[in-house]
Amino acid sequence: xxxxYQYAPSGNxxxxxxxxxxxxxxxxxxxxxxxxxxxxxxEFKAKNPAARVPTVELEPGVFLAESNAILWYFAEGTPxxxxxxxxxxxxxxxxxxxxxxxxxYIAVLRAxxxxxxxxxxxxxxxxxxxxxxxxxxxxxxxxxQQHPFxxxxxxxxxDIALYAYTHVAHEGRFDLSGYPALHAWFERIRAQPRHLxxxxxxxxxxxxxxxxxx
Amino acid sequence: xxxxYQYAPSGNxxxxxxxxxxxxxxxxxxxxxxxxxxxxxxEFKAKNPAARVPTVELEPGVFLAESNAILWYFAEGTPxxxxxxxxxxxxxxxxxxxxxxxxxYIAVLRAxxxxxxxxxxxxxxxxxxxxxxxxxxxxxxxxxQQHPFxxxxxxxxxDIALYAYTHVAHEGRFDLSGYPALHAWFERIRAQPRHLxxxxxxxxxxxxxxxxxx
Numbered sequence: 001x002x003x004x005y006q007y008a009p010s011g012n013x014x015x016x017x018x019x020x021x022x023x024x025x026x027x028x029x030x031x032x033x034x035x036x037x038x039x040x041x042x043e044f045k046a047k048n049p050a051a052r053v054p055t056v057e058l059e060p061g062v063f064l065a066e067s068n069a070i071l072w073y074f075a076e077g078t079p080x081x082x083x084x085x086x087x088x089x090x091x092x093x094x095x096x097x098x099x100x101x102x103x104x105y106i107a108v109l110r111a112x113x114x115x116x117x118x119x120x121x122x123x124x125x126x127x128x129x130x131x132x133x134x135x136x137x138x139x140x141x142x143x144x145q146q147h148p149f150x151x152x153x154x155x156x157x158x159d160i161a162l163y164a165y166t167h168v169a170h171e172g173r174f175d176l177s178g179y180p181a182l183h184a185w186f187e188r189i190r191a192q193p194r195h196l197x198x199x200x201x202x203x204x205x206x207x208x209x210x211x212x213x214x
Numbered sequence: 215x216x217x218x219y220q221y222a223p224s225g226n227x228x229x230x231x232x233x234x235x236x237x238x239x240x241x242x243x244x245x246x247x248x249x250x251x252x253x254x255x256x257e258f259k260a261k262n263p264a265a266r267v268p269t270v271e272l273e274p275g276v277f278l279a280e281s282n283a284i285l286w287y288f289a290e291g292t293p294x295x296x297x298x299x300x301x302x303x304x305x306x307x308x309x310x311x312x313x314x315x316x317x318x319y320i321a322v323l324r325a326x327x328x329x330x331x332x333x334x335x336x337x338x339x340x341x342x343x344x345x346x347x348x349x350x351x352x353x354x355x356x357x358x359q360q361h362p363f364x365x366x367x368x369x370x371x372x373d374i375a376l377y378a379y380t381h382v383a384h385e386g387r388f389d390l391s392g393y394p395a396l397h398a399w400f401e402r403i404r405a406q407p408r409h410l411x412x413x414x415x416x417x418x419x420x421x422x423x424x425x426x427x428x
Contacts, residue, residue, distance in 0.1 A: 049353045050315055064303055066310035073303035089278055089287035096280035100313045101264055139263045 002027040003057040005047070007034050009115060011107055011164035012067035013054045014198045018160055019071050021196045023078060035116065068095045071157045080160075082152045091151035094158035097139070098165075105133035107165045109172030133174055137182065140166065144181035148188060155192050163189045168198060216241040217271040219261070221248050223329060225321055225378035226281035227268045228412045232374055233285050235410045237292060249330065282309045285371045294374075296366045305365035308372035311353075312379075319347035321379045323386030347388055351396065354380065358395035362402060369406050377403045382412060 002020065004027050006013035020027050032038040032053050039051045048055040048065040055065045056073075064070055075081050082088050109129050112118040118126060140162065143150065150158035167186055169176060176182060189195070216234065218241050220227035234241050246252040246267050253265045262269040262279040269279045270287075278284055289295050296302050323343050326332040332340060354376065357364065364372035381400055383390060390396060403409070 049356050050311060052315075058300070062300075064300075064307060066307040066314075068310050069303050069306035072306050073299070076299055076302075085287070085290055086272070086276075086278075088290075089283050092283035092286050093278060093280040096282050096310070096313055097264060099310055100280075100317070101266075103314070104318070142263050 003030060004028070005030045005032055005044070005055040005057070006053050007032050009198070010053060011110075011168065011198065012103070015067050015160050015164045016054045016056065016070050016074075017200075018164075018196045019074055019080065019157070022080075022192065022194045023074060024194070025074065068099060068157070068161055071095075071160060075157055079154070080157050082154065082156055084152065087152035087156075091156050091158040094150040095161045097136075098158075098161045101132070101139075102136040102162065103165060105129045105136060106169050106172055106174065109133060109174070110165065110168060111172075113173050114171040130173070133169070133172065137166070137169070137174065137176070137179060141179045141181050144185045148185070155189070159185075159189055164198070217244060218242070219244045219246055219258070219269040219271070220267050221246050223412070224267065225324075225382065225412065226317070229281050229374050229378045230268045230270065230284050230288075231414075232378075232410045233288055233294065233371070236294075236406065236408045237288060238408070239288065282313060282371070282375055285309075285374060289371055293368070294371050296368065296370055298366065301366035301370075305370050305372040308364040309375045311350075312372075312375045315346070315353075316350040316376065317379060319343045319350060320383050320386055320388065323347060323388070324379065324382060325386075327387050328385040344387070347383070347386065351380070351383070351388065351390070351393060355393045355395050358399045363399070369403070373399075373403055378412070 002025060004013070004016055004020075006016070006029050008014075008029070008031060017027075017029075032044075034053070038044065039048075039053060044055075045051050047057070047063045050065060052065060054067050054070060055063055056070050057063055058073075064073055072081070082091060109126065112122070112126070147153075149155055150162060163186070166182065167189075216239060218227070218230055218234075220230070220243050222228075222243075222245060231241075231243075246258075248267070252258065253262075253267060258269075259265050261271070261277045264279060266279060268281050268284060269277055270284050271277055272287075278287055286295070296305060323340065326336070326340070361367075363369055364376060377400070380396065381403075
């Protein structure tokens with residue numbers, strides 16, 4: 001069975017759970033205590049030298065890492081990847097945007113403000129990350145004012161990738177009240193068959209422990 | 215004709231030139247004066263709301279952004295993307311690794327040390343970015359001690375994506391002398407048919423202006 005090494009509250013890990021659930025693919029999870037250094041052990045680095053979750057074991061001894069590459073792997077040949085060449089590239093454009101221009105700001109501030117606390121010596125980074133996070137949200141809002149989803153006219157991996165941290169951006173102290181198109185898109189995402197909440201994980205018990213209200 | 219909006223010294227833009235040249239696809243370039251804010255104009259943001267280069271105009275009025283998504287688009291159906299499902303996902307794994315765990319450290323320090331100078335107020339970030347850059351190089355070295363390329367047994371987009379900034383990492387003051395497998399891989403990359411240097415661009419005249427010696 002597919003084995004997902006994860007930290008349940010992570011949006012990157014949630015992406016994988018959401019897709020696997022929507023595809024109806026059974027999987028088991030291995031919860032990683034990141035604060036205790038579980039990803040930094042030689043044993044785990046043999047699975048993923050980059051020492052990050054999610055990491056998936058496809059079959060015994062065969063591992064795949066990077067959330068968006070994992071999404072691609074499981075979605076190949078399914079409606080989660082557009083059939084048109086241009087829409088497929090557009091989907092990847094948004095997935096790379098997510099990892100480069102969105103996650104380092106919105107996900108990191110959520111982790112700092114709601115999960116782990118702002119690390120000592122990083123306080124001065126909050127303002128810049130906040131500004132760049134809003135810039136990413138602005139780009140998304142602009143797109144969603146013209147389009148229902150991010151790649152073509154249908155729900156795809158780009159939506160899963162961007163939804164994961166955007167819908168919990170308030171936990172990073174982002175105020176989403178000025179983003180009506182984002183909220184309408186949230187509703188379209190939640191209306192997809194077999195949607196799964198970020199808290200819907202048998203092993204997501206830790207989630208919410210330190211979270212702040214919206 | 216394909217139009218590439220670029221800043222010639224950028225490794226992300228070099229990736230696209232290298233692939234297009236290796237595919238034998240003719241293209242023209244539009245040089246963007248990033249320091250003068252050329253990417254921040256409303257006119258350019260209509261092409262790419264994320265205001266970044268490379269951005270490619272596929273046909274009049276149709277734009278694609280994010281270097282690695284652009285690589286994917288042009289390489290579909292060519293030997294630059296592995297035919298095996300697992301190798302294809304592995305290739306994407308390394309391309310996402312490049313954008314998340316490599317580029318923000320190695321490319322940014324190169325830009326600071328060799329092109330634009332370290333921005334005021336960012337001096338304290340140099341140490342952390344250096345440390346994380348070496349961590350990425352270590353992961354690459356470990357992989358290359360076991361494999362000739364990054365995805366499967368052949369040159370692919372993952373190699374183009376990672377080569378772009380790694381082979382000029384010394385311009386970010388990274389010492390590559392302790393990385394023999396990286397150097398051997400550099401040679402394999404340079405031995406590919408129709409290889410192109412990062413300085414091989416009719417409009418790359420600006421390149422090297424402020425660069426420091428290795």
